[in-house]
Amino acid sequence: MATSIFKPEVDFPEVYKLCQTFVPSEDELIKVRNIMDREMTAGLSKEGHDRSSVPCFLSYVQDLPSGRERGRFLALEMMPTNCRIMLVRFSSEKDVYMSSKCVIIPHSIAAARGTELFNFLASNIAAFVKDKKVDKENLPMGIAFAFSLNKLALDVGILVAWTKEFGATGAIGKDVVQLLRDALAKYPEVIVNILGIINVAIGSLLALCWIQPETRLGVIMGNITNSCYVESVDNCHMYVGSDNNKPYMIINTDWAHFGDGGQVDFIRNEFDRALDEASTNPGYRIYEKFSGALYMGELIRRVVERLMRSGAIFEGQPIDVISLQWKMEMSALFEMESDPPGVYIKAQEVMDKFRMRHCKDRDLAAFRYICATVVSRAAMLLAGGISCLINRMHYSQISISVDGGIYRLNPTFAAVINKYTRLLTDPHYKFEYVVNQESCGVGAAIMAGLAHADKYRGESKIFELDF
Template identity: 30%
Template structure:
């Protein structure tokens, strides 16, 4: 049989076999594809995009977050810039143009823990007015009683004289209850007045502007202490306002009563600011006496650092957007990269950016278009959410899921939670590094071998990693010859104000026969 015939016959025999095999393979592929599709539909969403399980390895996400990262060299540069701005604020020739104002507080003496006496402390910084009777017992022991009074809206927006009459009436009520009214003892008052003031003496300060919802007439550019003392005298109250301070000074003083090595007061809360002890020969704006001790606490007002654009090299487009939408655009640049008032908003803007680039909430982008949800509204992601998210450990993300649901993201996946936590950690870590750079400048400037920093504020108190991140960075930036310690200050606006008042005239104050006491250790 010719070869070509044999070949044809063989082909005829083989073709059905090949066709059967081909049909079998095709059927298998179709069934396999159907099974895989069913598996994909049935598999929980958190197991489908496995390449996002480690978001720090995702190049696109990291490209967005890289702008938040500050190198060690940049931290050193920031420290040099801050030192320059501080020197400008302390110099009489450049103070007026300086952005970091470095105001002398006229507080020269620091408590030693041996002070004894009873002091009244007042705290006005919002809708609450707090009155305290602070009993200094020596050996760093304090006992106190306090009461909080509400400030009605009508008082906050009314006449200035009416405001101070209201405060004096609250003081009168408190002293009457504590049996210290008309006792023949004139009680010194330390007043924490948390509004912008130009300090002209320990008991003299002019209000530069109202904030926090106050708009009382006849107070701006007036001496706050004088207005308050007039109201006290009109009411016949046996008390005298001998010191007016801000919250940073109170924080330092309250901590120093227990630890005399305290030389810095730091606020890390809704806002941020710091004060520290400076030698008088470095304070060109000093107008007080040069008696011992030749030192004074300086209120840095470092929140304004960068208002002259010297920090633009580390600012991101998110910082710029936060600034433009704030009530004070172009001001408080340093504060807006650190404090609790803005941290949550920075996180929200980054989340929206990733969502728009389809790097977050994959496959559900259309679902999250409800512009009534907090995610799409300024301020909708609270800074407390940042702390809550960062408390999550492991892979359950129970806190993060709850936060995302609160801002309108229903059924977030594992990867959504991991990415949001990564964002929060990068934003808070940057804030901690910037705070560390500022603190390191102050510590190195003071130069003592042992320095304690008194800290207060909700960001420092409640964020789970801020303290650790800040101290780790400071270990690198502080001179190796200096040992520093960070201590949480206890009620600086109350106890600290009392310390300043006690030291104002270098006198121990007589204690009346009886009063109700609440012991604070």
Template identity: 40%
Template sequence: MTRSITNSTNITSQTKYKFPEAHELCKEFVLSKKVMNEVIERLTKEIKLGLAKATHDKATVKCFVTYVQDFPSGQERGKYLALDLGGTNFRVLMIELKSQTDVKIISKSFGISKELMTGPGQMLFDFIAECLSKFCTEHNVDKKKEIPLGFTFSFPLMQQGLDRGILKVWTKGFICSGVVGQDVVQLLDEAIQRRNEIKIKIVAIINDTVGTLMACAFYKCNCRIGLIVGTGTNACYVEKTQNAEMFEANHERTPGGKEHMIINSEWGAFGDNGVIDFLRTPFDKQVDEGSHNPGRQIYEKCISGLFLGELVRLILVDLMQKGAIFANQESHSIQEKGKFLTRFVSEIETDISGAFDYTDCVLNEIGIRNASDKDKACLRYICQAVSTRAAQLTACGLVCLINKMDVKDVAIAIDGSVYRHHPRFHDMLYINMKRLLQKDIEFQLILSEDGSGRGAALIAAAATNSKMNSK
């Protein structure tokens, strides 16, 4: 789904209010074209380090090979299961492909308790296998017939095959023991075998960026990038296989290999080695120091939904201590880490100039009453500064990938809560990409519908068809 571009992207839009203290604090969030081009250049270098065998181990942007080389033809048909695990909920999906325009999806979400997120890995995978079995029973899946499953696992993986992925590190609050360094496909398969109730063949493991790309590629043959901007951020892209030096088949020198490979960049870790410290603000450093993984995922902490609200909160606390906003107001929520949600940023920026309906709701929720219109306008300015930089940095990443692929026409599949719900993010992304790309390059930003689920099933379908055709 494409979107039209509005003119609602200028954070310096005219207002009758002046707030010099906020301008002073937020000026470091304003990125010039020169700074953005420097970000592109540095990310390009980091990606090359991640692709190269000699430097991969020490690279911060890992550029993992995904082993996904079969793209949807649009002719895939049949029923496939998909499992989408990437946060505090996971989903099981049954997807029936009847045609490009007739895709039937049945899904069910299951919550993951804190106990499961922090306990033994076997307990987590046994629970997932139990939910898979329940889902198949509820929807009358033939338990005697083996059904292919695509597994979306949205954590950093070192893949050793299309159906083999080694967890490098847990993120998003998961710390299950006995999983890091292990093949998660094998762990899930063993859990399914322990129940011995259903016949499931896990044919592919992917992350959500790859699923997002594949779901779009079913309809758009020029889709070459998958992007997530939600709780976290990451992107994958299509690389020449010969450049993916970590792909073992490259070292076998066997002829007849496939020309392209999807690379999972894991770009959230860009900057972990200090290369983007030149644009980080004191508030970015506070967010990092207060996170559960200090010193890691630096780029992600400037962009993603897990951190944007906290950046705004820290700016507000600073201004309130100076008496520059919400004077004589007390808010325990503002003082408490994590209490200014990123959805508040989206809601505040939904207000059109001169109106504060959504802002009033947010302020009421955090316990601030009777704020002046000037303070509300100041709050909106702060939100705009933080979210604009997030979109600009995301644009830098996408421009880097487009330049790396050296293509003139590309579709970019995007998903994630920030992209979906922030009223200006799409527009800011588009406008900044236009500023940074060569004039002759065409691109489309497309909302990928249920990429992490539909995309996993499509990869299962493409992989199954490829195996059948090779026999």
């Protein structure tokens, strides 16, 4: 098979010139890292928390697993599209055994009052624990929750907002844990001990930490982006908990909002601004709009459309489908990376979906170059945030738990984020990105076990901890 290798500067200079607006300088990335650090310090403070674009919410998770914990625990994963009830057993061979039931929430329930949703969940939990014959064992349960919460304690999470799939407005402003406890109280024959609620990123961090105890950072890299990390409790000025002498606190950064106050306007280009204005939440979640999979696809589509209208690429091809907003899916673009250099079979398959047939190799090469440029920028900007967290923690070696498909499915993204995290991180601190194979529900089960061990410290308990 003949292959065609192109040099962007020479073979499609207009494309190359436009793409340069997506290439941040090293100085700009350092500036991103340093502004992120400033915003995080403000987010952790009483004075700056409410106005920081990186609010740094307290998780009230202050214990990390060592990998030596053993026991059986329940978990509820509550995601936008479905829920999963889990029975997790941690055995002696660093092995996790999990039995689970996926629960699809009917639209009629999701759109109903909040009490109906939690009654539905409680009935499924009751049926699950009876089926697994643990209904009388009072097993600790943790909740991994993918929606916005205001955490007031480990087991108190006030619901701030649902995603668009849910209309259960009666639950907003109420404690999710208490709503589920109240619903489970209608099943007196079932004994379940709900001990805490955490978000997806923290669940991912804890799940990997049980296998790799040096894990100190969790990052979501998918349609959304978020991170969590281990902070010194002395820096958590919003914390007014009891004096328990625990030195650490896992922080939910909620860094998708980084830049909502204009902090990163210096790195946004005209395509970023146009995408933001066309989104359902203009002015919000600016950092996510650089790096979320949905947004990367839309940026690429907008660049291609602009270049087609100027006659720079895909001359003579129809433009009607590529002109439709939000139609470029990153999953298809990631598949292009399986083509070797100079081969454009997968790129043509993507174009086929836009009714652009028999494209020239030069145009397909330009398309791949646009994709690689936008993906690389996303990786660079996330590396700025991750290096900020690593530098804050001062650990000589950490593992970073990665959740979401972008890192796993896109070799360019993975290579670039590793390169730039090294470049932007203090060389004294070593790190390793690890794709987390366990679900966030496993992390919620670990959290419940740690909370149970802490609550009943010194007493006979079902969760073994080496103190």
